[in-house]
Amino acid sequence: MDVIVTNLQGISVDAKFVRDVLLHALRLQGYREPADVGVALVDDAYIRVLNREYRGGDYATDVLAFPMDGADGGGGSPPDPGGRSGADGPVLGDIVISIQRARDQARQFKQPLRREVALLAIHGLLHLLGYDDETEAAASVMWSRQKELLEMILGPRPQVPGPAGLSGSRRRPRAKGAHTGRAARTARGAR
Numbered sequence: 001m002d003v004i005v006t007n008l009q010g011i012s013v014d015a016k017f018v019r020d021v022l023l024h025a026l027r028l029q030g031y032r033e034p035a036d037v038g039v040a041l042v043d044d045a046y047i048r049v050l051n052r053e054y055r056g057g058d059y060a061t062d063v064l065a066f067p068m069d070g071a072d073g074g075g076g077s078p079p080d081p082g083g084r085s086g087a088d089g090p091v092l093g094d095i096v097i098s099i100q101r102a103r104d105q106a107r108q109f110k111q112p113l114r115r116e117v118a119l120l121a122i123h124g125l126l127h128l129l130g131y132d133d134e135t136e137a138a139a140s141v142m143w144s145r146q147k148e149l150l151e152m153i154l155g156p157r158p159q160v161p162g163p164a165g166l167s168g169s170r171r172r173p174r175a176k177g178a179h180t181g182r183a184a185r186t187a188r189g190a191r
Helices: 015-028 044-055 099-108 113-128 136-154
Strands: 003-007 036-042 063-067 091-098
Touching: 003 015, 015 036, 015 113, 015 136, 036 044, 036 113, 044 063, 044 091, 044 099, 063 113, 091 099, 091 113, 099 113, 113 136
Parallel strands: 003 036, 036 091
Antiparallel strands: 063 091
């Protein structure tokens, strides 16, 4: 089994980088053997159709995750890494990332596109592993783990100059209600 990344849109993205980030995150989550994860890098139109069909939201979002039936650990705690398996390892599911959303968010939060794509890939993977962001408590656990993994894999986020030359990382606002970016929410199997 493996992490397979397919680029279905026109913006150049290093598929090997996305694969390596997810393989590293899986190892950090306790997976000794690579799990089966599919990743589709798409545009806003593509993810909008999926979001409408599986979540009922007629808008583009940044990431969707589709856990295999029974692979979702639920409740914000990851399943046992030795759980449901294919021929060579666990079958976790699929992650869909809008590269257009990722590019816009990278610009908004003043970070490289590859870091934003890594963040979204890790976010999607955590959903496949059973993490949830439906409640404030669950979101706090998930986002904390997401940040830890991102920093372990890519290092800390470079400081962004703030007002009057002060530097510091900005906290990202937590979206309420209809989620239009930064994290996908659960509905009819999509995370």
